[in-house]
């Protein structure tokens with residue numbers, strides 16, 4: 001057994017709101033029940049391997065700053081295996097029940113596909129051992145189809161058919177290892193599936209190719225007996241100027257058009273929704289309305305910065321609103337709250353990884369409790385229900401039942417003379433109501 005990577009950090013425990021310890025949970029009490037279900041099972045927290053284990057703090061203006069004493073900085077398989085053990089030490093001490101990874105975060109890419117697959121197998125062996133040792137599970141796996149220069153024009157949407165074939169081979173292998181590790185899901189995030197200029201782009205052809213890749217994945221899933229849930233993760237831009245999976249609605253339309261809707265749910269990320277000009281609640285509600293909310297990449301952007309800053313979520317309003325939607329849909333099944341978030345470049349010490357995750361977990365624990373209290377109180381739901389009361393009987397009910405047409409509606413209004421007066425939307429009252437609970 002190697003020396004611990006975080007010798008000064010013990011298992012993070014719940015100490016309650018009065019605790020003054022910075023390495024304790026004040027609100028996340030995993031075994032505590034909320035509405036009959038433990039917080040652990042409600043929230044299903046995941047650690048993102050790419051940020052937590054591979055983030056360096058580099059930005060376009062300077063190299064990484066992160067101090068990671070366990071990492072020898074090499075691209076060797078041995079270093080990657082050691083890193084995997086460190087990841088599990090971290091997650092075990094944190095008490096995170098899940099993690100997520102891309103193939104290339106966990107294992108170094110080799111000179112050929114064959115070598116890359118071999119490297120991946122060597123790491124998956126360690127991941128499997130560590131999962132068994134700790135009971136930590138894989139929330140979802142994915143393939144990195146965007147970092148290597150071969151994906152400069154995209155992967156499934158590349159103009160180069162060989163690149164499409166390479167992407168397919170990579171997804172095949174990533175699905176196999178996700179299956180082997182008992183992953184609850186598999187994510188497709190578009191990466192470079194989009195364009196920088198339409199002048200060189202055959203959009204229709206690219207989208208048809210992307211659908212072909214996803215259909216092949218669906219077929220292969222069946223072939224290997226992988227029962228995990230497939231997800232598409234919307235994002236409107238970055239790295240390309242337009243990504244095809246731009247928001248929840250665009251993804252749903254794409255899936256529906258290509259006869260894929262039955263096979264995919266959405267993985268909604270806060271910072272991606274805001275980049276698309278939506279609130280995250282908007283994208284969550286859009287997904288729920290289609291019965292397709294699968295999982296959440298929990299993070300937040302910076303209101304002052306216009307890119308995917310992937311910060312840890314600490315805003316109780318935000319977590320409350322997310323949990324209101326999650327509770328409304330009846331909770332997660334295969335999905336969870338994956339912290340697709342990174343510590344700031346200035347927060348370069350290993351212990352900052354703990355502070356970041358503890359803060360996010362506590363913020364969601366509060367969001368869960370507040371959302372549950374709002375639902376138990378019932379005034380918010382009752383207000384919304386009453387707002388649509390005119391649809392419960394009379395003309396509204398007839399319209400909803402499909403028994404009306406233009407002629408009948410005109411006759412109705414000719415008789416009545418005018419529509420009944422509207423009631424106030426009461427936005428401020430509702431905002432105050434929300435604040436009663438926060």
Ligand code: XLS
Nearest residue numbers: 142189233269297308340
């Ligand atoms: C990038 C995405 C990515 C996906 C997984 O912006 O959020 O991290 O979650 O490929």
Ligand code: NI
Nearest residue numbers: 233269297340
């Ligand atoms: Ni993400």
Ligand code: NI
Nearest residue numbers: 269272308340
């Ligand atoms: Ni992102």
